[in-house]
Amino acid sequence: MEKFMKLALKLAKKGAGRVSPNPLVGAVIVKDGKIISTGYHKRYGDFHAERSAILNAKTSLEGSTLFVNLEPCCHHGKTPPCTDLIIESKISQVYVSILDPNPLVNGKGVDILRKNGIKVHVGLLEREASYLNRVFIKYITKKTPYVALKAAMTLDGFICDNLGKSKWITKNNFNISHNLRNFFTAIMVGAKTVLKDNPQLTCRNGGRNPIRIILDYEGKLAGKNFNVFDNHSRTIVFSSRCEKYNGVECYPETRPEDILERLYSLNIDSVLIEGGASVLSQFYDFSDELHLFYAPKVFGRGLSAFSEFEKYIDEEFDLKIRKIRRLKNEFYLEVIKNVYGNY
Amino acid sequence: MEKFMKLALKLAKKGAGRVSPNPLVGAVIVKDGKIISTGYHKRYGDFHAERSAILNAKTSLEGSTLFVNLEPCCHHGKTPPCTDLIIESKISQVYVSILDPNPLVNGKGVDILRKNGIKVHVGLLEREASYLNRVFIKYITKKTPYVALKAAMTLDGFICDNLGKSKWITKNNFNISHNLRNFFTAIMVGAKTVLKDNPQLTCRNGGRNPIRIILDYEGKLAGKNFNVFDNHSRTIVFSSRCEKYNGVECYPETRPEDILERLYSLNIDSVLIEGGASVLSQFYDFSDELHLFYAPKVFGRGLSAFSEFEKYIDEEFDLKIRKIRRLKNEFYLEVIKNVYGNY
Numbered sequence: 226m227e228k229f230m231k232l233a234l235k236l237a238k239k240g241a242g243r244v245s246p247n248p249l250v251g252a253v254i255v256k257d258g259k260i261i262s263t264g265y266h267k268r269y270g271d272f273h274a275e276r277s278a279i280l281n282a283k284t285s286l287e288g289s290t291l292f293v294n295l296e297p298c299c300h301h302g303k304t305p306p307c308t309d310l311i312i313e314s315k316i317s318q319v320y321v322s323i324l325d326p327n328p329l330v331n332g333k334g335v336d337i338l339r340k341n342g343i344k345v346h347v348g349l350l351e352r353e354a355s356y357l358n359r360v361f362i363k364y365i366t367k368k369t370p371y372v373a374l375k376a377a378m379t380l381d382g383f384i385c386d387n388l389g390k391s392k393w394i395t396k397n398n399f400n401i402s403h404n405l406r407n408f409f410t411a412i413m414v415g416a417k418t419v420l421k422d423n424p425q426l427t428c429r430n431g432g433r434n435p436i437r438i439i440l441d442y443e444g445k446l447a448g449k450n451f452n453v454f455d456n457h458s459r460t461i462v463f464s465s466r467c468e469k470y471n472g473v474e475c476y477p478e479t480r481p482e483d484i485l486e487r488l489y490s491l492n493i494d495s496v497l498i499e500g501g502a503s504v505l506s507q508f509y510d511f512s513d514e515l516h517l518f519y520a521p522k523v524f525g526r527g528l529s530a531f532s533e534f535e536k537y538i539d540e541e542f543d544l545k546i547r548k549i550r551r552l553k554n555e556f557y558l559e560v561i562k563n564v565y566g567n568y
Numbered sequence: 569m570e571k572f573m574k575l576a577l578k579l580a581k582k583g584a585g586r587v588s589p590n591p592l593v594g595a596v597i598v599k600d601g602k603i604i605s606t607g608y609h610k611r612y613g614d615f616h617a618e619r620s621a622i623l624n625a626k627t628s629l630e631g632s633t634l635f636v637n638l639e640p641c642c643h644h645g646k647t648p649p650c651t652d653l654i655i656e657s658k659i660s661q662v663y664v665s666i667l668d669p670n671p672l673v674n675g676k677g678v679d680i681l682r683k684n685g686i687k688v689h690v691g692l693l694e695r696e697a698s699y700l701n702r703v704f705i706k707y708i709t710k711k712t713p714y715v716a717l718k719a720a721m722t723l724d725g726f727i728c729d730n731l732g733k734s735k736w737i738t739k740n741n742f743n744i745s746h747n748l749r750n751f752f753t754a755i756m757v758g759a760k761t762v763l764k765d766n767p768q769l770t771c772r773n774g775g776r777n778p779i780r781i782i783l784d785y786e787g788k789l790a791g792k793n794f795n796v797f798d799n800h801s802r803t804i805v806f807s808s809r810c811e812k813y814n815g816v817e818c819y820p821e822t823r824p825e826d827i828l829e830r831l832y833s834l835n836i837d838s839v840l841i842e843g844g845a846s847v848l849s850q851f852y853d854f855s856d857e858l859h860l861f862y863a864p865k866v867f868g869r870g871l872s873a874f875s876e877f878e879k880y881i882d883e884e885f886d887l888k889i890r891k892i893r894r895l896k897n898e899f900y901l902e903v904i905k906n907v908y909g910n911y
Contacts, residue, residue, distance in 0.1 A: 380858075382723070382872065383725065387878050390880065525852075526872065531724055531867075537731055538733045538735070538737065544723070544864035544866070546898070546899065556901075558723070
């Protein structure tokens, strides 16, 4: 059973960066132990995974089993309810990893299937499935975007040496970094990072470009030709000087909580914050996960990633190290702060 | 072949903390594919590994093969030359991982064996064997102790919060820490660490206690009842105020290079430096490896492990991450700075 759900999860991931603010969903249909069809939610507005798998099938689905990592929908959205189609197709059994986190739906899709004589099992690979849709779960249940922080630092925690240089502390993070840029809907940096590095903030390993969010509270970048203002992706500025920003989407919020509220109202479900220290520090308390890259360097003194706050040893940190991965002579740490769902 | 040498290395390790300043050596004797005897160097002054294995044997060694991780000695030291005994015992083949690094011996033991008709193979598990005896190799070839630094820090590199508290940043390092205290001959801390934590600096997981070295340049600790002055182990103080230190072994050196020279003259082959920031910083440039423990905490601001020097991104760091090990919700990093031998 697990191997079919694993495949569903793998398919679901292929939608990363394209389905926001929808969840990532994959579906696998099995009959007599053989996979007869698969599908996934490819892009916002496209068919849901279940619909796609059902329509892809070349043979009758009567008596087959459907594996899907999220509870099938039972309401009319952009597409008709998947539950209807499942029932019509005479699928006899459905494995669901997690229920729809939306409290208005939560369990209703499963109820409808069961009322129609379909055997439904909930919970297969629940942890993997909640983790995969952590952005969606937070966005739906907390009504605020999921926030990830990213920093590259020395073994002693510096993102910049004392001459202000940060290029390049780590050298082997390209793929993970650009996967993150594809995975999260938006990417955020402060004005200082733009002034110093003039980054493009695009995804350059085949994914789609994230929406670029620039925190330029004082309007220092307005009217200038920085790469973040090119046409490779949508750019949103937060500034108390929006009047200087002709033709650029600009909002007046400057407090982290207000900025996140604005992003939620713009249907932006997630944001990856790439620095510098000032922005990382401001958003730390609002963040859900950290992506830390460490290089085999020791600066002794320099700029610390979170140098604008001060916490003490006796506080509760509630950080969980989820992944440690070696990247040649460097390493990468994924740390989870807030858990939405069971993972 | 490898499995026999692996066993020799495993046996060799059992001498850790007891044979200094001798090397760690294990020996395995094999005949007709079966292990017929083993031995290792147990304690300074005791039999060498080869001698021990040969004397342990219950059957004739004629035609057997000896596996030993270091070239057998050919000179009269505390014990007669092992080469003589190997020849007498009619062992016909010897596998050696590495030659004796002592330039006065290097290869001579092997030559004597070969001249006596014994087939000798050098280089089996060379890397593992050089790594195991990195302390011995440095001590013999560079005539200065091997220096290891140890620190426990937050994910952003702080060993202390800004209230000065460091107890306890990490919680899961007990076994590795005490293995290190057993492995290295001496342990060093600064006066501030003694004043703040009053540590015992003993090995409390079954190993032997290291020699304690206290850097108390100004003589602040003299005449006081700190744990480091108890009788659990030898304690050596470095201070410009040795006259205040009645009955304690005290030397006047206060520069790292002079302290290390003194330790060499005392036959101390290795030292583990456990902090604080001042001592770690002073000895960084003289160090050979780092043992870093990271806890899932983020202080933002605090005391950095190496805060008394400043290095820049364009410098050569030459740090090699040798090991990353997860310790529950923390992790441990072994970083090699200087390589002696081939590992």
